[in-house]
Amino acid sequence: MTFLAVLAGILLSGVVVLTTSHAVFSDTAASDGNYFATGDVDLTDELENATVLFEVDDMVPGQAEERCIEVTYLGSLDPDLVKVYSGGATDDGLAEWLAVTIEQGVGGNYADCSGFGGQSTIFDGSMDDFLADHTDYASGVGSWDPSAAGEKRTYRITVVFDENAPDTTQGASLTDLSFVWEVQS
Template sequence: MQSPGTATTKVLATIATPLALVALGATVYQASYAAFTGQTRNSGNEWATGSVKLTDDDNGAARFRVANMLPGDTQTKCITVTADASVASTVKGYAINPVTSTVGLENRVKVTIENGTGGSFADCTGFVASGPALVNDQPLSAIAQVNSYETGFGGWSVAPGVSSKTYRMTWRFDTTGMTQQQVDQMQGAKTGIDMQWEMQSNS
């Protein structure tokens, strides 16, 4: 074996810089081309390790579907939301798709939402609330105003990994101060809402 001769060293030293520049250009071009040319997103096929997933245990069933609701009626049920995140994220809840009635039924159905541990969609037994209620006896009409992640209630900080939280929801039909005429107008009225939980990574 011989030491690199002066000529070899000279040649290599001369081409090293242009070579690096070419490599640089190729890298930038390739990365830019791959990332920024228009393309269709094929969602879910190749999730990055950092993907986040939020699921609940409702199996597509509505939490409340109340027919023939009468004054003073109330009901309490739970739903468990599971976050699977590999980056620190925050989960918030809010309302979407409010169904309003012409007679203002949404002002009469008042909802309380608490968060805690234990309980499930099937059975609330074992639920233990943590902290004060997130929503305390608010009419559906007010909850419908909370309709974006930013204004959402909760603010559940999710650490990387799988974690879940149970939300206990209670509604009551409050007819305080309603005359019989207003009652008559309300018969058959229907109101509704969807609850959505959204998780966003913290950065």
């Protein structure tokens, strides 16, 4: 048995020597200069948020007011839809008597809606409903899906004071109304 133990010891030591004494070749490849940077979604309007769309005094029943605003997508990412919603308002009873229609299309601008065309209506209802039901991106309205930076859409907003508004609306107001355009990725 000693002979077998000696033989096993010699074989085992030979295996250890062979596995630890052979030469090793190696090589590497590197990928240098890697980086990560975020893209952006960027939306601007022709007024650069500097001017209000509507400043209307002394409205009378049946009166209509129309304004256009051009919105441009400037981001680097492929965004989801551009949505329009209310950023809030102070209402003392006038909103339910104002009909609002929001259309998106091309052409026209803040100074003049002539040339506006190719439109689709994205909201048609009372201002009261718009203020209550469209208050953030998830509930906003719109179908414009920009495909590249520099792409533009014009929005025409028409507000009509109901010709059947009661006398109780005399002196009423809707102030601090905010229309918000938002895009997400």
